[in-house]
Structure formats: C-alpha cells, structure tokens
Amino acid sequence: MGVNYDAEVESFEWTIPDSYTITSVVADHAEEFGDRVAVRFLNEDGDREERTYADIRDDTNRFANGLEASGVGKGDRIMHLFPRHPDAFAVQLGALATGSLLVPCSSMLRSKDIEFRANDCNATSIVVHESLTDMVEPILDETPLERVIVLDGTEADLHGENWTTATDVMADESADYDGPELTADDPMTINYTSGTTGQPKPVLHKHRWQYCFNRINAPYWWGVDEETDLEDELLWATTGTGWAKWFWSPVGVGLTTGATQLIYDGAFEPETFLEILEEESVTKLCSVPTQYRMFANADLEAYDVQLNDTLSAGEPLNREPIERIRDAWGVTPRDGYGQTETVALVTNYPGIDIKSGSMGKPTPGVGATIIDVDDEEEVETGEIGEIAVPVDSPAIFDGYYEKPELDEQKLSGDYYRTGDLASADEDGYFFFEGRADDIIISSGYRIGPFEVEDALVSHDAVAEAAVVDSPHEERGNVVKAYVILSEDYESSDELKDEIQAFMKEETAPYKYPRRIEFTDELPKTSSGKIRRVELREQEQEKHNL
Numbered sequence: 001m002g003v004n005y006d007a008e009v010e011s012f013e014w015t016i017p018d019s020y021t022i023t024s025v026v027a028d029h030a031e032e033f034g035d036r037v038a039v040r041f042l043n044e045d046g047d048r049e050e051r052t053y054a055d056i057r058d059d060t061n062r063f064a065n066g067l068e069a070s071g072v073g074k075g076d077r078i079m080h081l082f083p084r085h086p087d088a089f090a091v092q093l094g095a096l097a098t099g100s101l102l103v104p105c106s107s108m109l110r111s112k113d114i115e116f117r118a119n120d121c122n123a124t125s126i127v128v129h130e131s132l133t134d135m136v137e138p139i140l141d142e143t144p145l146e147r148v149i150v151l152d153g154t155e156a157d158l159h160g161e162n163w164t165t166a167t168d169v170m171a172d173e174s175a176d177y178d179g180p181e182l183t184a185d186d187p188m189t190i191n192y193t194s195g196t197t198g199q200p201k202p203v204l205h206k207h208r209w210q211y212c213f214n215r216i217n218a219p220y221w222w223g224v225d226e227e228t229d230l231e232d233e234l235l236w237a238t239t240g241t242g243w244a245k246w247f248w249s250p251v252g253v254g255l256t257t258g259a260t261q262l263i264y265d266g267a268f269e270p271e272t273f274l275e276i277l278e279e280e281s282v283t284k285l286c287s288v289p290t291q292y293r294m295f296a297n298a299d300l301e302a303y304d305v306q307l308n309d310t311l312s313a314g315e316p317l318n319r320e321p322i323e324r325i326r327d328a329w330g331v332t333p334r335d336g337y338g339q340t341e342t343v344a345l346v347t348n349y350p351g352i353d354i355k356s357g358s359m360g361k362p363t364p365g366v367g368a369t370i371i372d373v374d375d376e377e378e379v380e381t382g383e384i385g386e387i388a389v390p391v392d393s394p395a396i397f398d399g400y401y402e403k404p405e406l407d408e409q410k411l412s413g414d415y416y417r418t419g420d421l422a423s424a425d426e427d428g429y430f431f432f433e434g435r436a437d438d439i440i441i442s443s444g445y446r447i448g449p450f451e452v453e454d455a456l457v458s459h460d461a462v463a464e465a466a467v468v469d470s471p472h473e474e475r476g477n478v479v480k481a482y483v484i485l486s487e488d489y490e491s492s493d494e495l496k497d498e499i500q501a502f503m504k505e506e507t508a509p510y511k512y513p514r515r516i517e518f519t520d521e522l523p524k525t526s527s528g529k530i531r532r533v534e535l536r537e538q539e540q541e542k543h544n545l
Contacts, residue, residue, distance in 0.1 A: 002351025003220060005361065012365035014215075014394050020184040021207040022251060023060065023097045026089075029258045030057035037260045040234070041086035042276065044266030049086040053258070056089050059170065061177035063094025066169035067125075070147065074099025074180050077121045077190065081105040081114065081136065081242070082129035082151050084265040088241050089255065091127055091151065091166065096207075099180045100125075101401075102189045106242030111135050113200075118143035121190050121202055121401055125149065127166065130157045184208035190401045191244045191340050202401035203244075203340050212395050213252025216343045220363045221336045222253050222284060223309050223350040236262040237286040238273070244340040245313065249286050252343075270294045278303045286311040289318070292333055293457075296321035300328035307331050309350070313338070315529060316432045318454050319356040335359045337387075337432070339418055341397040342366075345389060346422075346430045357454060358429040359422070366395040369415075370422055373436060376414050384423045384433050384448055388415035421448055438532050440469040442477050447511050449532065455506040456481060456513070459499055461489040466522050468535045470515050471543040481513035482522060482535055491518035 029036075034054030041049045051059075072078065078095045080102065082088065095102055103123055105114060114135055117123070125147040128136050136148060137159050150157045153165035188207045192200035219225040222235070237249035254261040262280055266272065268291060277285065283306055287295075292312055310325060310333040317335055326332040334348035337359040345368040348360035362368040370385040371378055379385035389396050396416050400406040410416060421433040433439070433448025440447040449467040456465040463486040470480035483499070485491060496516045503512035523534040 003349045005349060005352070005364075008220075008364040014365060016184050016208050016211050016394060018183050018185075020211045021096070021182045021186070022188070022210045022255065023093050023182070025210070025256055026053060026060065026093060027057050029053040029255075033258065036230075036258065038255070038258075039086055039089065040260065040262050040280070041084075042262070042264045042266075042280075044272075051086055051089070056093065058175035059087065059090035060093040060097060061175050062170040062173040063090055063166070064097035064177045064179055065173040066171075067094060067098050067100070068179070069173075070164075070169065072098050072100055072125060072147070075187075076100045076125065077103050077123040079103040079105055079114070079118060079123045079126040079145075080128070081107060081109075081126060081132050083107055083131070084241060084263045085129070085151065086263070087151070087166070088263070089251070092241075092251070095127070096188060097177055097179050097182075099182055099186065101187050104189065104191060104242045104244075104246065106240055107132055107135075108240075109135070109242070111139050115139040115142055116199070117192055117202075118145050127151055130154070133157055133159065182207065184211060187398075189247065191247070193340050201406060202403065204398045204401045205247075206398050208394060209247070209343070209397075210252050210256055212343045213248060214256035216363050216366065216395060217248060217336070218253045218257050220349045221311060221334070221344045221347040222249070222286070224253060224257050224259065224284075228257075230257065230259050233259055233283045234262055234281060235259050235284045235286075236264070236277075236280075236282045238264070238268070238288065238291060239286075248313070248338070248344070268294075270298050274298060274300070274303045274305075277305045277307065281306045283307060284309040284311070286313065288312065288314040289316070289321070292317055292321040292325065296324040300325065305329055310334065311336060316357070316359060316450055316454070318457050320458055322354075322356060337420075337430070339420075341416070342389065342418075343395045345387065345395065345418075355425075355427075355429050357451070358425075358431050360430065361428050362430070363395075367393045370424055370430070371415060371417075373421075373439075379423075381426055382423055384421050384439070386436055387418040387420045387422050387430070389418070390414065391416050423448075435532070438468070440467070440477060440479055442469070442472075442475050442479060442510065447479060452479060452481070452503070452507060452511055452513065455503055456483065456499070458506065459502050461486055461495060461499065463487075464522060466530045466532055466535055467513065468532050468539060470539045472514075478514040479511060480515040480517070480535075480539060482517050482519050484520065484522065485518060 030053040038053045039051040078100045127149045129151045130153045148163045151166045189205045190202045239245040312333045313336050336344045337346040338344045346359045367390045371388045419436045422430045432450050452467045453465045456462045464484040466482045469477035472478045523531040
C-alpha cells in the first residue's frame with residue numbers, strides 16, 4: 001500500500017459516527033466474522049491460547065453483566081493492572097460497556113503510583129492480576145478503592161471481603177448485555193502521562209479516540225485500510241496493557257479494523273522476539289526504539305521473517321538500526337509521532353521516501369504544525385519550534401480529568417502545544433529536536449538534544465546517550481553528554497577526546513558535547529523515556545546553581 005499524500009490531505013474529511021464506540025465495533029465484527037481469530041496469545045512458558053471476535057464479544061458482555069451486578073455503573077472509574085493477557089480485551093471492553101472510564105496502569109509502576117492515580121481520579125474499582133496484588137493491598141486504606149477483582153485469581157489471592165475473582169464476576173452471567181446507550185462523545189479512558197516532568201497528568205479521552213485511530217493510525221502508519229486483506233496479516237505491537245500505546249495499536253488499530261494480532265507476554269529478549277517473528281509469520285511489527293536497537297545487534301539474516309512493515313514509536317529511532325533492518329529484511333522501520341494526548345500526529349506513511357532521522361510528515365486531517373515557542377506563529381523552514389495542533393482538532397484529547405486549571409494552561413489558545421520541539425525541511429518532513437524543556441541554548445545557539453544523541457550513538461563506543469545543558473560562565477550553557485559505553489570499551493580521557501573529535505565532524509561545531517560523563521545507566525520513566533530533567537538537576541547541583 002502507498003499513500004498519495006497530497007491527495008489525502010486535500011480530500012480528508014472528519015465524519016465521526018455519533019454512535020461509535022469500541023464495544024459496538026467489536027460486536028459488529030463478531031456478527032460479521034465471529035470465527036476470525038482476534039488474539040493469538042503466547043507466553044514465555046510456551047502456553048498458547050486464541051480468542052475469536054465472538055469470544056471477545058461474549059466475554060465482554062459477561063464481564064459487563066457481572067460488574068453491573070456488583071454495583072459498577074456509568075461514570076465510575078475502573079483501574080486495571082495486569083500484564084499482556086488473552087482476556088485483556090474482554091476485561092477492558094466489559095468495563096467500557098458499563099459506561100465506566102478505564103484507568104490503565106502499568107505493571108512497571110509502584111504502589112505509590114497506584115495510590116496517586118486512585119486518589120487523583122477517585123477510582124472505586126481495580127482489576128489486578130494475581131501476580132500483582134502486592135502492589136494494591138498496601139494502599140487500599142489510603143484510597144477510595146472499594147472493589148478488587150483478581151484476574152487469574154483463586155480464593156488464596158483474596159485478601160478481604162471486597163475482593164473477588166474475575167472468574168466469579170463472570171460466572172453464570174449472560175453473553176448478552178443490555179447496558180447504557182453510549183456515544184462517541186462519552187468518556188472512555190483516563191490515561192496518565194509518563195511524567196517526564198512533574199506528576200503524571202490524567203488525560204481524558206472519549207470513545208471517538210478509537211475512531212480517530214482507525215481513521216489515522218491504521219492507514220497512515222500501520223498501512224491497514226479497506227483494501228488490506230486482513231486474512232493475510234498478523235499484527236504485533238509489543239506494548240503493554242497499561243500504556244496509551246495499547247490503545248494506539250492493539251485496540252485502536254487491531255480491534256477497530258478486525259485484524260488478527262499477536263500478544264506475547266514475556267520479557268524482552270532479542271533472540272526470543274526474533275524467533276517469534278519467524279515462527280508466527282508476523283507481517284506487521286510495532287516496537288520501540290530500544291528493541292529495534294537491540295535487534296540491530298543480532299544476526300538478522302539468520303531469521304526468515306515475513307514482515308511487510310516495521311513501525312517504531314515512543315521516541316525517535318536512530319539511523320543505524322533503521323539501515324541495519326532495511327538491509328537485512330528489505331523493510332524500513334517507519335517512525336510515528338504522537339502522545340498520550342493525541343493520535344499519530346506525524347508519520348512516515350506507507351510509500352513515503354524515508355529520510356534518516358525524520359519522524360515523517362503531518363498526518364492528513366490532524367493539522368499538526370510547528371509554532372514559535374513564545375507565540376502562536378508558525379516558524380520558518382529549518383527553524384526549531386514546538387509541535388502544535390489546533391485545539392478544535394478531533395485528533396487530540398478532551399482535556400484533563402477534573403483539572404480545569406490544566407485545561408486553561410494547555411487548551412485555552414488556538415493550539416494545543418505538545419511540548420516537543422521539531423524543525424521542518426523544505427519538503428515538509430519533521431525532525432525531532434527534543435522536549436521544549438530540553439532545548440539547549442549555548443552562546444545564543446538553540447540546540448535540540450536528539451540530533452546530538454543520534455550522532456553520538458553512531459560512534460562504535462557509544463551504546464546509549466543523553467544530552468542536556470550544563471552551566472558555563474562564558475557561554476551560559478554548554479552541551480553535556482551522559483554516555484553509556486558499548487561492550488569492550490572503557491572510559492578514559494582519550495576516548496572522550498576521540499568522541500568529541502568525531503562529533504565535530506558529524507554535527508555543526510557549536511553542537512558537539514564540550515563535556516562528557518561516562519555512566520552505567522540513565523534515569524528513565526517507567527515507559528523507558530529518558531528523564532533529562534534529572535540530569536539537568538544534577539548539572540545545576542554540580543555547579544552550585
């Protein structure tokens with residue numbers, strides 16, 4: 001599939017059906033092709049299960065009936081905390097069918113994070129996997145949580161009278177459900193941001209969010225449209241159930257289009273994932289840059305994969321793994337950019353001529369642009385500005401849950417500002433430059449950290465790098481690089497000099513890191529994004545500021 005970009009931009013129109021909900025879409029799929037496998041589930045113990053669209057519809061209704069019988073109703077907030085699971089969709093859709101709002105949580109969080117979210121959105125129920133109940137039990141008395149439902153639980157996993165199992169909730173319930181009438185404008189989820197700066201924020205989305213994914217992410221990123229023969233495709237997004245990315249791809253593309261998708265519950269091991277790609281004949285893979293970088297270090301030619309698309313999201317993907325995978329498999333990883341608050345705003349759409357380091361072009365219908373960091377004027381070609389979207393675009397969120405002060409900050413102007421910096425070239429390609437908070441100003445020059453980091457990791461000695469500003473008496477700030485070394489390299493002043501000389505050839509001279517510090521790890525959020533704010537704070541402390 002190839003996209004005629006200019007024609008798509010010119011002809012795009014939003015027509016969101018009033019009755020659109022993800023639960024109604026899955027019910028329609030079950031009616032039309034109920035025996036099609038929706039989920040092929042594997043885990044690291046070798047267990048294998050499948051769920052058809054009819055299975056998901058029926059279990060969705062059973063779970064919704066059980067929730068309603070236990071007192072759950074429209075507008076309630078239901079948290080969930082479970083790993084990738086064959087019944088994940090049924091649990092999520094069952095909660096949504098009651099008119100409740102889902103509050104996804106990652107198993108990488110800690111008890112204090114669960115406590116914060118429960119109190120912040122006043123959640124009254126949580127569905128938790130039996131392996132994660134230790135994260136929930138200690139904080140129940142400090143939260144409004146009244147109801148704990150244990151997935152894969154037994155009597156031994158119940159720690160109070162308000163605890164029950166998902167099996168008991170669904171037991172003897174009907175596979176038909178006559179719940180509240182929901183529309184595209186009914187609230188659906190509260191997805192908390194990953195918190196690269198400050199406390200996580202409660203991002204509210206309505207059911208139309210999933211329609212937007214079907215309309216934007218599916219054709220302009222995944223390459224799935226009405227002409228795609230879904231019988232020949234197997235989609236695999238490696239995300240977990242607690243992230244907005246789960247709703248971007250497994251729900252927002254996989255379920256909405258009626259595709260078959262693979263879910264694997266197991267720790268990331270490059271060789272294991274590569275074996276799964278080969279053995280399961282996955283055709284479309286969506287992974288994160290860290291995983292692609294680790295794939296690139298493996299013997300890719302040894303795997304007979306059937307991939308026709310590879311997609312990357314979460315943070316920009318460096319040139320080296322893109323080129324390595326393209327040379328080995330004949331498919332070029334395509335970046336897509338968006339946020340918890342949005343759909344895919346910028347993509348390397350199917351058929352695009354990919355430019356190394358570019359996140360692609362703005363997706364049709366969204367209205368993404370680059371504006372000045374200090375006003376709402378669009379910047380000139382080549383200038384660094386902030387990625388922004390008109391506040392009336394259907395492709396962005398519906399505000400922060402019960403946080404009018406945040407809505408006023410972010411949604412009161414003509415644009416929603418993403419907080420991410422980019423520049424655009426003469427062909428309209430966007431290039432990521434870093435977070436607005438991450439921009440480095442040195443001797444009057446504005447420097448985006450990603451370009452420097454991208455060049456750094458192309459040096460054989462550099463496995464990973466993060467770049468921040470470091471206070472300097474004469475220049476105001478200089479570029480400081482925190483570097484994790486590759487195996488077989490040891491830190492030394494000579495290696496610093498070598499890397500600096502290399503960087504002066506790879507980037508404009510004013511961008512090279514005048515300071516380099518070797519480290520064993522970088523501070524990251526639970527979703528794997530580098531917390532440059534911590535590194536900046538370290539620099540401030542070192543220089544007594």
